[in-house]
Amino acid sequence: MDAFLLQILNGLDKGAAYALIALGLTLIFGTLGVVNFAHGALFMIGAFCAVTLQRFLGYSFVTVDETQTDFLGNPLKVNTPYVEAWFGPETGAAIQDWSVPLAILLVIPVMFFIGYVMERGLIKHFYKRPHADQILVTFGLAIVIGELIKSIYGANPIQTPAPQMFIGTLDFGVMLGFDPGAVAYPMWRLVYFFFSLIIIGAVFAFLQFTTFGMVVRAGMADRETVGLLGIDIDKRFTLMFGMAAAVAGLAGVMYTPILSPHYNIGMDFLVLSFVVVVVGGMGSLPGAVLAGFMLGILQSFASMNEVKALIPGIDQIIIYLVAIIILLTRPRGLMGRKGVMEE
Amino acid sequence: MLGLNSRDFKLFVIVVILTLAAPMLLNPFPTESAIGQSFNAGYPALMQRFVIFGILAIGFNILFGLTGYLSFGHAAFLGVGSYAAVWMFKLLSYNVLPAILLSVIVAGLFSVVIGYVSLRRSGIYFSILTLAFAQMSYQLAYSVFTPITNGETGLQVYNDDPQILMSAGDPTVPHLFGLRMNGATEWNIGGWTFIFENGYYLCAILLIASFYLSIRIFRSPFGMMLRAIKSNQTRMSYTGLNIKPYMLAAFVISGMYAGLAGGLLAAMDPLTGAERMFWTASGEIVVMAILGGVGTLIGPVLGAGLIKYLENIVSKINDTILHNWFAFMPDWLDNLLVTIIHPFIGKGWHLTLGLLFMAVVIFLPGGLVQGGQKIGALLRRKKSKDTGETATKPAE
Numbered sequence: 001m002d003a004f005l006l007q008i009l010n011g012l013d014k015g016a017a018y019a020l021i022a023l024g025l026t027l028i029f030g031t032l033g034v035v036n037f038a039h040g041a042l043f044m045i046g047a048f049c050a051v052t053l054q055r056f057l058g059y060s061f062v063t064v065d066e067t068q069t070d071f072l073g074n075p076l077k078v079n080t081p082y083v084e085a086w087f088g089p090e091t092g093a094a095i096q097d098w099s100v101p102l103a104i105l106l107v108i109p110v111m112f113f114i115g116y117v118m119e120r121g122l123i124k125h126f127y128k129r130p131h132a133d134q135i136l137v138t139f140g141l142a143i144v145i146g147e148l149i150k151s152i153y154g155a156n157p158i159q160t161p162a163p164q165m166f167i168g169t170l171d172f173g174v175m176l177g178f179d180p181g182a183v184a185y186p187m188w189r190l191v192y193f194f195f196s197l198i199i200i201g202a203v204f205a206f207l208q209f210t211t212f213g214m215v216v217r218a219g220m221a222d223r224e225t226v227g228l229l230g231i232d233i234d235k236r237f238t239l240m241f242g243m244a245a246a247v248a249g250l251a252g253v254m255y256t257p258i259l260s261p262h263y264n265i266g267m268d269f270l271v272l273s274f275v276v277v278v279v280g281g282m283g284s285l286p287g288a289v290l291a292g293f294m295l296g297i298l299q300s301f302a303s304m305n306e307v308k309a310l311i312p313g314i315d316q317i318i319i320y321l322v323a324i325i326i327l328l329t330r331p332r333g334l335m336g337r338k339g340v341m342e343e
Numbered sequence: 344m345l346g347l348n349s350r351d352f353k354l355f356v357i358v359v360i361l362t363l364a365a366p367m368l369l370n371p372f373p374t375e376s377a378i379g380q381s382f383n384a385g386y387p388a389l390m391q392r393f394v395i396f397g398i399l400a401i402g403f404n405i406l407f408g409l410t411g412y413l414s415f416g417h418a419a420f421l422g423v424g425s426y427a428a429v430w431m432f433k434l435l436s437y438n439v440l441p442a443i444l445l446s447v448i449v450a451g452l453f454s455v456v457i458g459y460v461s462l463r464r465s466g467i468y469f470s471i472l473t474l475a476f477a478q479m480s481y482q483l484a485y486s487v488f489t490p491i492t493n494g495e496t497g498l499q500v501y502n503d504d505p506q507i508l509m510s511a512g513d514p515t516v517p518h519l520f521g522l523r524m525n526g527a528t529e530w531n532i533g534g535w536t537f538i539f540e541n542g543y544y545l546c547a548i549l550l551i552a553s554f555y556l557s558i559r560i561f562r563s564p565f566g567m568m569l570r571a572i573k574s575n576q577t578r579m580s581y582t583g584l585n586i587k588p589y590m591l592a593a594f595v596i597s598g599m600y601a602g603l604a605g606g607l608l609a610a611m612d613p614l615t616g617a618e619r620m621f622w623t624a625s626g627e628i629v630v631m632a633i634l635g636g637v638g639t640l641i642g643p644v645l646g647a648g649l650i651k652y653l654e655n656i657v658s659k660i661n662d663t664i665l666h667n668w669f670a671f672m673p674d675w676l677d678n679l680l681v682t683i684i685h686p687f688i689g690k691g692w693h694l695t696l697g698l699l700f701m702a703v704v705i706f707l708p709g710g711l712v713q714g715g716q717k718i719g720a721l722l723r724r725k726k727s728k729d730t731g732e733t734a735t736k737p738a739e
Contacts, residue, residue, distance in 0.1 A: 131467050133704060133708065137701060144694060144701065316479075331468065
């Protein structure tokens with residue numbers, strides 16, 4: 001039972017990342033009808049926002065401390081980060097420690113802007129072109145973004161630790177009456193899971209309870225009629241693209257302590273997120289979230305040793321296998337609407 | 344001639360001449376000169392890649408160009424072909440003939456299975472299904488199938504392999520009935536060195552055969568049927584035609600081409616690894632075909648050649664070479680230009696490729712062939728305008 005619970009927990013954080021990326025993908029597909037292969041790259045840009053902020057906060061100047069000497073007997077050179085000089089040592093160190101959560105403040109405007117520019121500058125011209133062309137141009141864009149990141153930050157993964165407070169594990173099992181250590185769960189993953197729930201909730205609330213969201217939903221259902229009512233639906237859809245980009249960026253920024261970002265991370269997540277979208281149903285937001293968590297948990301179950309002994313290699317392919325089965329038996333996905341991309 | 348109309352025949356002859364004379368044509372600059380070191384492409388290892396990836400692109404074009412089904416998992420067939428060929432080397436002998444034959448057959452069978460499932464869907468679903476299958480093969484090659492694929496080490500021939508058909512005097516490199524693949528004739532004229540390698544000519548002959556077959560497929564009733572499926576699938580179904588066998592046939596032919604390319608890659612260099620099946624490799628095939636011009640006969644071959652050439656040249660250029668080129672400029676301008684160009688060269692080659700690819704998809708959906716046609720049409724119009732003016736003059 002405790003092993004069972006542990007696997008569910010393990011699947012949650014990965015599932016949360018899948019769900020967030022897939023949510024953005026579906027949002028873009030549902031509103032603009034565009035298949036965005038560059039969405040993984042947006043996730044990656046988000047992750048690198050955290051890296052940038054961490055570096056930025058780490059900038060320091062050198063002072064010579066006459067009272068201390070280093071091991072050669074020379075006066076000791078002390079590196080003081082600018083933030084510590086400005087805000088005092090304790091506050092400064094805390095700001096540096098919290099660089100990953102602080103990057104959220106940076107990532108929202110940056111990603112929104114990138115999404116907006118991307119839609120106006122590139123995607124707009126591809127609405128009338130076939131889906132294959134949309135896939136190709138966004139695939140090209142994904143290559144370009146990945147390579148740009150590589151040329152700026154290098155090819156190696158960059159460590160971005162979580163705040164000191166969240167390092168270590170939470171002994172989850174003790175609360176439920178299991179043995180100590182049976183269900184230990186890294187703290188930051190728990191944070192990530194709740195963070196993703198908040199974001200998902202916010203997106204749904206925004207679409208459900210605001211006038212703007214209502215118009216967008218109406219536009220998703222029948223774009224033409226909404227346009228005839230005198231509403232500039234294109235403008236709102238562009239904003240939705242920006243929002244989808246921001247969601248992907250948020251997913252990326254908070255994921256950095258779990259997986260050190262590198263230039264290929266976007267591609268790795270993209271393939272899986274696409275599978276998630278397809279399983280959940282093209283254009284269905286609840287479907288994307290459901291499928292994201294479901295596949296994350298399935299994947300962690302498949303990587304249990306007992307399961308692997310039974311069917312070797314299943315952990316590597318379970319997601320693809322599920323996708324193939326779903327596509328062949330229920331092409332519109334788990335919660336897809338009838339008639340949407342069912343061919 | 345050869346069952347081709349005169350236009351196709353001309354194209355075919357041009358391709359034959361270009362491939363056979365490539366060792367000379369691709370070495371326009373003296374071998375030892377600086378410019379020759381940078382831009383010559385007439386050495387065997389690179390020419391083999393031109394030709395092999397040309398075959399791959401021709402095969403991909405039969406599927407995507409004719410039917411419009413975008414496969415994002417074509418590298419899987421290439422990888423399977425390579426594994427099959429290396430296994431033939433391990434089990435029988437270094438003779439490339441059984442290896443290539445088996446790689447085509449295995450890739451064909453593999454594509455029957457994948458095609459049968461994937462072709463039940465079209466559009467983006469087809470792309471994702473093929474992608475999923477290719478990723479699955481890649482992951483499995485690294486994990487469960489390690490006894491067959493040798494995992495991360497990559498599959499290669501060891502001394503204690505059975506090689507049952509191997510007799511004492513046989514070469515220990517891939518060969519065709521004793522003709523070594525890496526054997527070459529060199530020809531020195533002045534400052535030029537031309538290398539005619541056996542392996543390259545084997546690939547070249549197979550490319551020519553593949554190209555011929557692809558022309559025949561494009562011009563056949565079968566090819567016409569595939570194009571009809573591309574332009575209106577529903578109508579084809581309404582006329583009472585079952586499109587599935589046609590699609591599956593196109594998919595399998597395309598997969599066999601990829602298998603042939605994989606077998607040849609192994610025949611030129613008898614080791615292989617799972618990274619050949621990774622989805623970026625599939626993406627590269629798509630890029631080649633699009634860049635050259637999908638749906639045209641010659642386009643994909645040009646695209647494959649161009650990408651492999653640029654890959655080789657661009658990734659060889661470094662800052663020192665750039666400084667040499669810009670030596671005549673003032674220092675500040677030289678440094679500025681080198682700083683600007685730096686991210687695009689050397690290891691940054693994929694950035695250049697990505698930008699080039701995006702530009703082609705945005706501005707030239709028909710690829711370089713369409714670009715050539717546009718320029719051609721422009722020139723012709725200008726010409727006819729000129730003649731038109733001269734014709735009207737006497738009337739004045």
